[in-house]
Amino acid sequence: MCKHQAIDVAVLLGSLPQFSALSPAELATLAAGATHIFATRGQMLVRQGDLCQGMFIVLDGQVKLAFISSQGHEKVIQVVRPGQVFCEAMLFVDQPYAFFSQALCDLALVHLTKSCMLEVMAGNPGLMRHFLAGVASGYHRLLIEHKTIRLYSATERTVRYLFAELASSGRLCDGAVIDLDVAKGLIASQLNLTQEHFSRVLRELHQLGTIVLKGRRVVIPEMSALAACLSGQPLTGGVWTKLPAM
Amino acid sequence: MCKHQAIDVAVLLGSLPQFSALSPAELATLAAGATHIFATRGQMLVRQGDLCQGMFIVLDGQVKLAFISSQGHEKVIQVVRPGQVFCEAMLFVDQPYAFFSQALCDLALVHLTKSCMLEVMAGNPGLMRHFLAGVASGYHRLLIEHKTIRLYSATERTVRYLFAELASSGRLCDGAVIDLDVAKGLIASQLNLTQEHFSRVLRELHQLGTIVLKGRRVVIPEMSALAACLSGQPLTGGVWTKLPAM
DNA sequence: CGGGTCATTGATCTAGGTCAACTGGCGTGG
């Protein structure tokens, strides 16, 4: 792992939205424990079982968070993109990492040590509040993903993923185009599917005319057709077939 | 829902570990927005889709957090027990609830409004830090449960559940006894299993002699036999059979 | 004693996984 204790780390940190409101003194404290990291594709950034030393901010490239069973089955939790942070919740939990993170391509990031982060946060309630909101929304995101995996079928999870991609790109009109920026196998794993099954689901949607598929480009001719694949709407009757066991 | 704006809410709050360090003025602020709630079995405390109005502390009884699909399939996330808090992460996320919560029996709890909580926290970094740690460890717990569901088989999830129960009761010796304090159907749902399948798994373990089952009482004659059901140990060779797709 | 709730058991079904072969770019090196 190539680490630069670059001279301009304080400047770099100040330019990040997370830290733009910090005083020069606070930035200096953070910078003292900060490392500018350039990692190569495939490199491990944190290992399952390690204790948290600090948090990461992705400047450029993509990072995969995943866990792996003893049989080698790997399941992706999330792909972290530039501007996003990871391992920040672990600053506050004295437990070994339940996942690992790996560079999906050559990338640039900043590592901030736990102690510096905690020190600055202790003197800056605004920053702490910011992190609290971040961790809480991370919790909420994970909860929703957990729910999606437990409640919905492969096709529905796939369609929900497409909608999430559309929403994040802001284009929710008919004829919208999605260019997948990661390998399909990774997306499949995030949806708790095998690559093979994911491929079949996409083909089925393509054959139905719901989507138009060409490599990693997905075109949605009409939103309503895609939305019809979701079980949210077909409120036929509306009476729940099976009531909770309590 | 029977709500008492009891006179002694401030005293009650002060006696809770979460708030024992608060000043009288802070307790008064919290108490101003606090409600002492007595709910009856089956009653909904928060509904899927609602916006968060505040958080709850369970004084007595059990609360189920779960979500439900449009077909009525219910999946339990967690059972909250006395002394525990729920919905606290939602104070910091402006999103509708992705789950609902329901009283599993008649119960007593305290509801604290969002605005009061945020106000007191803004002036008390120690409390905020406490909540940050709480939300972060909730995140970690959910992550581990998510991982368990995605990586392990029904039998292994069941065994892991038993170990978690043992760990929380502190008795990890041979001959340990677990008395399940909730319906088996609820445990099954937390493990993402049907009640039927869970029953079969338990019976299988019983027939193997790994556990002794009598109603809701589970006896573990020897820990090592139970541990042998986990795939963590059999590091045969150690080479992963299937390498990550990256 | 009768009606809840909770749990067990059997018979059958299916979504999705596994294994294996194949395709179609795309960069690399001769």
Next chain:
DNA sequence: CCACGCCAGTTGACCTAGATCAATGACCCG
């Protein structure tokens, strides 16, 4: 410029973990 190999993706044949459906049993408690 072509041959080669590599990697991402596709397709087909088959299998299995766990769900579903349906019936029955075991308590409790009023």
